[in-house]
Amino acid sequence: MLSQGSLAVFLDFDGTLVEIASDPDAILVPPDMGDRLRVLRDRLEGRLALVSGRALDDVERHLGRLDLARAGSHGLDRIHADGRPAGSIPAPLPDEVITKLRHFAQDHGLLFELKTHGGALHYRQRPEYEKQAQAFAADLADKHGLAVKRGKAVVELVRPGASKRGAVEAFMEQPPFVGAMPLFIGDDVTDEDGFAGAADFGGFGIAVGERPSERAQYRLDNVAAVHHWLEI
Ligand SMILES: O=P(O)(O)OC[C@H]1O[C@H](O[C@H]2O[C@H](CO)[C@@H](O)[C@H](O)[C@H]2O)[C@H](O)[C@@H](O)[C@@H]1O
Secondary structure (H helix, E strand, O other): OOOOOOEEEEEOOEOOOEOOOOOHHHOOOOOOHHHHHHHHHHHOOOOEEEEOOOOHHHHHHHHOOOOOEEEEHHHOEEEOOOOOEOOOOOOOOOHHHHHHHHHHHHHHOOEEEEEOOEEEEEOOOOHHHHHHHHHHHHHHHHHHOOEEEEEOOEEEEEOOOOOHHHHHHHHHOOOOOOOOEEEEEEOOOOHHHHHHHHHHOOOEEEEEOOOOOOOOOEEEOOHHHHHHHHOO
């Protein structure tokens, strides 16, 4: 299918390109994954974008330097394949918020992930604190005019406006994406925005794994099936 017509592919990272692991640094990334993505990008004549909840420098720490379109921080931080920014540079979280998240994590034995444009509380190792972490993040977001992102065993604070839908829109309005039919592949709840973004431009979503999706039209069983389908 990828070779038919003018398709654009938007790819989530964790749970889609790489398997979920016990913590964000424990993921196993095949050493040639960057090269495989480059081959896919060339097959798609440049119409490939990585759209992750992670900070972009974190994604590149795992994949090596990326010379393809990419968006990090849930779509807020966007860069074209040639390195030009695709939108304004977002502000980091206020220091006070970072400190509060860090202290909450320390007090409850959670993992705190500081990102360039956000801060996440991971409760995969302490699932009993899920509700408290969610409530704490929601309250902090209210007090500071921030937004909450929820994911697999994680809750995160970000600047309002961070959305994978926005990332799809920003890329689809520019060459080489403009006029193509987008498909967005992702496994998590934040990818629902990406599926909506693809639909906005006449495309569709592909959900990965067992999580029921509200918006994806198609499904792939797991990360291996994503690799197989994309032939990467
Ligand atoms: O949008 P994505 O690229 O899928 O990023 C979503 C979040 O992924 C990471 O957390 C998730 O993966 C970890 C490693 O497998 C796992 O330990 C954690 O429980 C998952 O939530 C990343 O750490 C987050 O910053 C991303 O937002």
